[in-house]
Amino acid sequence: MASVEIVAIGTEILLGQLVDTNSAHIARTLADSGIDVFAKHAVGDNALRLEEMLRGVLDRADGAITTGGLGPTVDDLTKDAVAAAVGTTLELHEPSVRAIEERFAALGRAGEIGENNRRQAILPKGAIVLPNGNGTAPGFIALRDDGKFVACMPGVPREMRPMLGEGVMPWLVARYGLRAAIYTRTLHTVGIAESDIDRRIEDLFRRLENPKIAVLAHEFRVDVKIMAKAENRAAAEALIRPVEAELRERIGRGIFGVDEQTLEGAIIEGLRERNLSVVTAESITGGAIADRFVRVPGASAAFRGGIVAYDNALKTSLLDVDAATIEGHGAVSEEVAVAMARGARARLSADLALATTGIAGPSGGTPDKPVGLVWFALAGEDGNVRTRRVTIPGDRDDIRRRATTLALNLLWRHLEPA
Amino acid sequence: MASVEIVAIGTEILLGQLVDTNSAHIARTLADSGIDVFAKHAVGDNALRLEEMLRGVLDRADGAITTGGLGPTVDDLTKDAVAAAVGTTLELHEPSVRAIEERFAALGRAGEIGENNRRQAILPKGAIVLPNGNGTAPGFIALRDDGKFVACMPGVPREMRPMLGEGVMPWLVARYGLRAAIYTRTLHTVGIAESDIDRRIEDLFRRLENPKIAVLAHEFRVDVKIMAKAENRAAAEALIRPVEAELRERIGRGIFGVDEQTLEGAIIEGLRERNLSVVTAESITGGAIADRFVRVPGASAAFRGGIVAYDNALKTSLLDVDAATIEGHGAVSEEVAVAMARGARARLSADLALATTGIAGPSGGTPDKPVGLVWFALAGEDGNVRTRRVTIPGDRDDIRRRATTLALNLLWRHLEPA
Numbered sequence: 001m002a003s004v005e006i007v008a009i010g011t012e013i014l015l016g017q018l019v020d021t022n023s024a025h026i027a028r029t030l031a032d033s034g035i036d037v038f039a040k041h042a043v044g045d046n047a048l049r050l051e052e053m054l055r056g057v058l059d060r061a062d063g064a065i066t067t068g069g070l071g072p073t074v075d076d077l078t079k080d081a082v083a084a085a086v087g088t089t090l091e092l093h094e095p096s097v098r099a100i101e102e103r104f105a106a107l108g109r110a111g112e113i114g115e116n117n118r119r120q121a122i123l124p125k126g127a128i129v130l131p132n133g134n135g136t137a138p139g140f141i142a143l144r145d146d147g148k149f150v151a152c153m154p155g156v157p158r159e160m161r162p163m164l165g166e167g168v169m170p171w172l173v174a175r176y177g178l179r180a181a182i183y184t185r186t187l188h189t190v191g192i193a194e195s196d197i198d199r200r201i202e203d204l205f206r207r208l209e210n211p212k213i214a215v216l217a218h219e220f221r222v223d224v225k226i227m228a229k230a231e232n233r234a235a236a237e238a239l240i241r242p243v244e245a246e247l248r249e250r251i252g253r254g255i256f257g258v259d260e261q262t263l264e265g266a267i268i269e270g271l272r273e274r275n276l277s278v279v280t281a282e283s284i285t286g287g288a289i290a291d292r293f294v295r296v297p298g299a300s301a302a303f304r305g306g307i308v309a310y311d312n313a314l315k316t317s318l319l320d321v322d323a324a325t326i327e328g329h330g331a332v333s334e335e336v337a338v339a340m341a342r343g344a345r346a347r348l349s350a351d352l353a354l355a356t357t358g359i360a361g362p363s364g365g366t367p368d369k370p371v372g373l374v375w376f377a378l379a380g381e382d383g384n385v386r387t388r389r390v391t392i393p394g395d396r397d398d399i400r401r402r403a404t405t406l407a408l409n410l411l412w413r414h415l416e417p418a
Numbered sequence: 419m420a421s422v423e424i425v426a427i428g429t430e431i432l433l434g435q436l437v438d439t440n441s442a443h444i445a446r447t448l449a450d451s452g453i454d455v456f457a458k459h460a461v462g463d464n465a466l467r468l469e470e471m472l473r474g475v476l477d478r479a480d481g482a483i484t485t486g487g488l489g490p491t492v493d494d495l496t497k498d499a500v501a502a503a504v505g506t507t508l509e510l511h512e513p514s515v516r517a518i519e520e521r522f523a524a525l526g527r528a529g530e531i532g533e534n535n536r537r538q539a540i541l542p543k544g545a546i547v548l549p550n551g552n553g554t555a556p557g558f559i560a561l562r563d564d565g566k567f568v569a570c571m572p573g574v575p576r577e578m579r580p581m582l583g584e585g586v587m588p589w590l591v592a593r594y595g596l597r598a599a600i601y602t603r604t605l606h607t608v609g610i611a612e613s614d615i616d617r618r619i620e621d622l623f624r625r626l627e628n629p630k631i632a633v634l635a636h637e638f639r640v641d642v643k644i645m646a647k648a649e650n651r652a653a654a655e656a657l658i659r660p661v662e663a664e665l666r667e668r669i670g671r672g673i674f675g676v677d678e679q680t681l682e683g684a685i686i687e688g689l690r691e692r693n694l695s696v697v698t699a700e701s702i703t704g705g706a707i708a709d710r711f712v713r714v715p716g717a718s719a720a721f722r723g724g725i726v727a728y729d730n731a732l733k734t735s736l737l738d739v740d741a742a743t744i745e746g747h748g749a750v751s752e753e754v755a756v757a758m759a760r761g762a763r764a765r766l767s768a769d770l771a772l773a774t775t776g777i778a779g780p781s782g783g784t785p786d787k788p789v790g791l792v793w794f795a796l797a798g799e800d801g802n803v804r805t806r807r808v809t810i811p812g813d814r815d816d817i818r819r820r821a822t823t824l825a826l827n828l829l830w831r832h833l834e835p836a
Contacts, residue, residue, distance in 0.1 A: 012634055012643075014458060015449050016442025017602075023460075024434025031433050038467060040432060040460040042441075049456060056474060071612065071635055106811065114613045134812060156635070158816060214435075280705075280726070286712025287698075287705030290726040294704025297780055297814055304729040305736070308698070308708040311722040314766060318723070318736075348732060362715055396715055 002176040003036040003061040007053060009069035009078055010155060011044035022067040022160055029164060030065075032182045034229075035172065045069060047077035047084075054085035058148045062176075065168065068155030070137040076122060082152055083124040086144040093129055096121035096138045103136055130167035135159040141171060183236030187224045187247060190263055191409045192254040194222045200250045204243070211239050213247070221263070221405065224251070256412055263408050264292040264299075270415040271302035276351040276381060278411070280306030281319055281344035283331065284358035284374055288404040304350050309340065319343030332357050332369055337377035338385045345379040352414070353379040356407050360396045374403045378410050386414070420594040421454040421479040425471060427487035427496055428573060429462035440485040440578055447582060448483075452599050452647065453590065463487060465495035472503035476566045480594075483586065486573030488555040494540060500570055501542040504562040514539035514547060514556045521554055548585035553577040557585060601654030605642045605665060608681055609827045610672040612640045618668045622661070629657050631665070638823040639681070642669070674830055681826050682710040682717075688833040689720035694769040694799060696829070698724030699737055699762035701749070702776035702792055706822040722768050727758065737761030750775050750787055755795035756803045763797040770832070771797040774825050778814045792821045796828050804832070 006026050012018035023040045030037050038061050043050050050069075057064040069078030076090065083090050100121060104113050120137045123129060130139035132154065139153040151168050153160045172178065189197065194217040198205075201224070205213055211228035226243050230236035248255060256266045271278055280289045286308055293303040307318045312331050315321040321339040329335040337357050345353035358374030365371035376388040388410055392399045424444050430436040441458045448455050456479050461468050468487075475482040487496030494508065501508050518539055522531050538555045541547060548557035550572065557571040569586050571578045590596065607615065612635040616623070619642070623631055629646035644661050648654035666673055674684040689696055698707045704726055711721040725736045730749050733739040739757040747753040755773050763771035776792030783789035790810040797803045806828055810817045 011632065014445060014455060016445040017643075018634070019442065024437065027432060027434040037432060038461070039471065042458040043456070052478070053457065060470075103811075106809075108809070109611075112611060112614065114617055116613050116616055134816070158812070216435075282705070282708075284712075285709075286717075287700070287708030287724065287726065288712075290700075290705030290728075291703075291709050294702075294706075294726075294728060294778075294818070295815065297778075299704075300728060305732040306705060306726040306728075307736075308705065308712075308724040308726070310708075310712060310718060314723040318725075318766070348736070360712075360715075397713065400712070 002063070002172060002178070003038055004030055004063050004065055004172075005038050005057040005061045006030075006040045007050075007057065007064050007066040008040070008042040008155075009045065009050060009066055010042075011046075013068060013155075014042045014044045022155065022157060025157070025161065026065055026067070026164060029169065030172075032184065033169060033173065034178055034181045035176075036061075045077060047081045050078065050081035051084045054081060054150055058085065058144060058150070061148075063149040063151065066150065066152045067160050070120065070139070070152065070154045076119065078152065079122065079124060082142050082150050086124065086142045086148075086150055088125045088142065090122050091125045093121050093123045093127075093138070096123065096129060096131075099131060099138065100136050128171065130163050132159055133162060139163045139167060141168070181230070183228050183230060183233060183240070185226045185240050185244060186259055187226070187244065187251070187255050188257045188261065188263070189222050189224065189251060189254040190256055190405070190412065192222060192251065197222055197224065197251060197254075201247065204246065208243065211236075211243055213243065253413070253416060262292075262296070263405070263412060265296045267408060267412055267415065268293065268296045268299055268302045270412070271352075274415070277302055277304050278352040278354065279304050279344050279348040279350040281340040281353060281355040282306060282308050283310060283315070283340070283356060284360050285356045285400060285404045285407060286310055288400060289354060289356070289407050292404060292408060304348055307344055307348070315340060315343075319347065330369065332359055332373060332375060334375050334377075334387050334389065337375035337387055338379075341377035341379040341385050345383075351381045352411070354407055354411055355379075356403055358392075358399070358403060360399050362396060372399050374399070374406070376403075376407050376410050378414055380414065386410075420481070420590060420596070421456055422448055422481050422483055422590075423456050423475040423479045424448075424458040425468075425475065425482055425484040426458070426460040426573070427463065427468060427484055428460075429464075431486065431573075432460045432462045440573065440575055443575070443579065444483055444485070444582060447587065448590075450599050451587065451591065452596050453594070454479075463495060465499045468496065468499035469502045472499060472568055476503065476562060476568070479566075481567040481569065483569045483571070483582075485571050485578050488538065488557070488570065488572045494537060496570065497540065497542060500560050500568050504542065504560045504566075504568055506543045506560065508540050509543045511539050511541045511545075511547060511556075514541065517549060517556065518554050546589065548581050550577055551580060557581045559586070559589060597649055599648070599650075599654075601646050601648060601651060601658070603644045603658050603662060604677055605644070605662065605669070605673050606675045606679065606681070607640045607642065607669055607672040608638060608674055608823065608830065610640060610669065615640050615642065615669060615672075619665065622664065626661065629654075629661055631661065638820050638827070671831070671834055680714070681823070681830060683714045685826060685830055685833065686711065686714045686717055686720045688830070689770075692833070695720055695722050696770040696772065697722050697762050697766040697768040699758040699771060699773040700724060700726050701728060701733070701758070701774060702778050703774045703818060703822045703825060704728055706818060707772060707774070707825050710822060710826060722766055724766070725762055733758060733761075737765065748787065750777055750791060750793060752793050752795075752805050752807065755793035755805055756797075759795035759797040759803050763801075769799045770829070772825055772829055773797075774821055776810075776817070776821060778817050780814060790817050792817070792824070794821075794825050794828050796832055798832065804828075 124142040127140040141151040228236040228239040290306040309315040320343040340355035355377040361371035372392040542560040545558040634641040646654040646657040708724040727733040738761040758773035773795040779789035
């Protein structure tokens with residue numbers, strides 16, 4: 001069993017000016033593979049303190065995993081500190097120089113490589129190099145004579161995560177012969193309160209040992225996580241399957257997907273299966289629903305497009321919403337939401353149309369129509385329109401984000417199997 | 419000048435199952451009062467590892483500030499570890515017993531006090547007790563013989579934050595005679611590579627002591643942060659102002675805003691000043707540009723709306739893109755981008771129109787038109803259209819997110835003062 005401590009490097013992270021999501025991701029990934037995580041740390045861009053910290057980590061654990069401190073603007077202080085902590089020096093790693101040159105060339109910016117970019121290829125002597133497919137700075141694993149290690153990755157999550165999964169983890173698994181690992185399956189639900197889910201599964205929560213279950217609340221989405229400890233994926237599956245079946249029985253249609261599956265992905269799949277197309281008519285959500293659909297690879301099988309009618313005149317000219325309806329009921333009204341959905345369905349020639357109109361604030365609220373009021377309308381394949389009215393708490397961002405998820409939930413529920 | 423390290427206690431925090439917002443809050447609060455924060459740590463609920471960590475902290479710094487590990491469900495492991503680290507033992511603190519009893523009585527739950535609640539009043543001998551106005555567990559400051567300290571607070575932010583502000587900070591300020599604080603201003607840039615900015619300001623980066631500057635890369639946005647240590651805001655301003663002027667001189671139009679300002683916010687402001695309106699015609703970005711505009715409070719002053727023409731048929735029916743143009747050049751082409759921008763400007767009656775078309779992947783790429791290829795078009799107030807072609811690396815999400823920022827950058831550059 002290997003033990004590891006995590007070190008996030010960067011003054012902004014230390015001072016909380018930048019939120020460190022990396023450490024938690026690394027800790028979860030390690031724990032899922034059965035590696036003991038003893039501690040997490042953050043230090044500023046200070047070579048001496050970093051070196052001292054790494055020495056301390058290597059006294060206590062088998063290795064340190066660091067993120068950050070490898071960008072082109074900083075000095076080589078991270079690499080200096082790592083080299084000193086494991087007792088080696090730095091040298092230029094030629095293959096990494098070429099990789100950086102190739103990356104700039106691919107971006108059509110070969111002429112922009114500066115000395116500071118080349119410096120990213122200076123690495124501790126003898127280190128195992130971890131290529132960076134999503135940025136210029138390579139990662140590396142430096143080894144001390146006694147076999148303890150410091151694995152360094154960039155701080156940009158998009159660069160760090162694949163490097164962890166494809167570089168660091170396989171190396172750790174091979175080196176420490178890890179066997180019993182934690183396998184998880186996460187069931188995603190929408191439209192059910194956390195307390196409601198709790199009530200439905202409380203006894204399982206208390207009774208189960210392996211797999212364990214945990215409930216995790218996000219905004220307008222609650223996850224139920226099944227965690228099985230097993231020697232391999234097949235053994236874990238055998239443990240997970242009956243628990244998943246029981247959870248599906250108890251939670252029902254609220255579950256829209258598992259693991260990497262998203263609500264928008266489940267909707268696109270459901271629409272495709274039924275050979276239905278959808279379009280959007282957005283005011284308060286301002287393109288965010290369309291954006292969620294387009295995130296799904298292959299979205300074009302079901303999502304045709306949409307209208308962002310932020311200006312009322314566009315609600316009339318693009319969606320045929322009668323100006324008198326807007327005048328009489330206000331832009332944020334059931335009548336306008338219905339007209340937007342009908343207009344989009346007709347003008348964009350789709351089976352279904354989803355419309356939103358609301359008051360995102362911070363100004364524009366009235367006692368009758370407070371900030372956070374949102375009307376949703378869904379025009380169905382039979383031409384009938386169903387509506388929903390919600391008042392969402394929070395600031396402008398909260399309101400718009402939640403309205404987007406609620407709109408998707410309305411469509412998901414519409415796809416309910418007969 | 420006092421130096422401090424922060425320790426978050428709890429296995430859930432260590433494993434990333436619970437997000438630690440406390441450490442960042444404490445770090446910012448300390449830094450703003452001119453206290454050096456050397457490091458942040460997280461440890462699990464393990465008395466020996468915690469004691470070892472606290473001993474290490476007290477070797478390096480003047481004190482440790484901890485959060486978490488004081489709740490009624492855990493053992494006394496945190497207090498055991500703290501007492502051991504400062505060389506004392508635990509004893510029952512009578513006034514805290516009474517405070518806990520009073521709190522339960524006030525909540526009408528006097529009968530519910532359990533042994534685990536009373537145990538919360540067991541504290542290191544001689545500690546300074548920090549009353550908890552928002553929960554049952556009191557905090558405390560334990561002192562070692564040499565004057566170094568461990569300040570312990572609960573992990574619930576609602577309990578911790580007032581205790582920090584009203585208990586720990588006044589004690590630190592009095593003890594260390596603190597005066598100077600850190601004031602910051604962050605300049606946001608777009609469209610300039612981090613390495614390019616670095617080249618332009620490298621000498622300042624090395625030379626300046628107070629204020630210091632730091633460069634921070636995000637995706638397609640780089641921040642330059644100015645950090646001044648001063649006795650008050652006015653004195654800090656006097657230090658920051660000439661450095662900001664120098665940075666603006668060197669970086670120029672790449673700077674779009676300061677502190678809380680966003681790129682989309684700067685664009686909406688720029689458009690409003692010039693009395694110009696903008697609309698969008700999105701394919702690959704699928705509503706994300708419109709969404710960015712609508713995030714800005716008051717966006718309606720300049721943003722009218724947009725078309726998400728994901729399906730080619732909608733490019734023709736909603737944006738008047740000639741079907742023959744799509745047929746002849748492909749949907750991802752300069753010609754189609756130009757026609758989309760022209761069509762949106764005319765159909766949605768705006769001064770400016772911004773259009774995107776590209777290949778987000780994972781499939782659909784060809785040698786000529788690889789995944790990541792994006793064409794941008796901006797129809798200007800004179801009716802002329804400028805275009806830009808970029809090939810963006812990364813996965814579908816990366817490509818779409820970066821395309822959105824690049825489109826905004828194109829518009830921002832268009833608003834260049836004459």
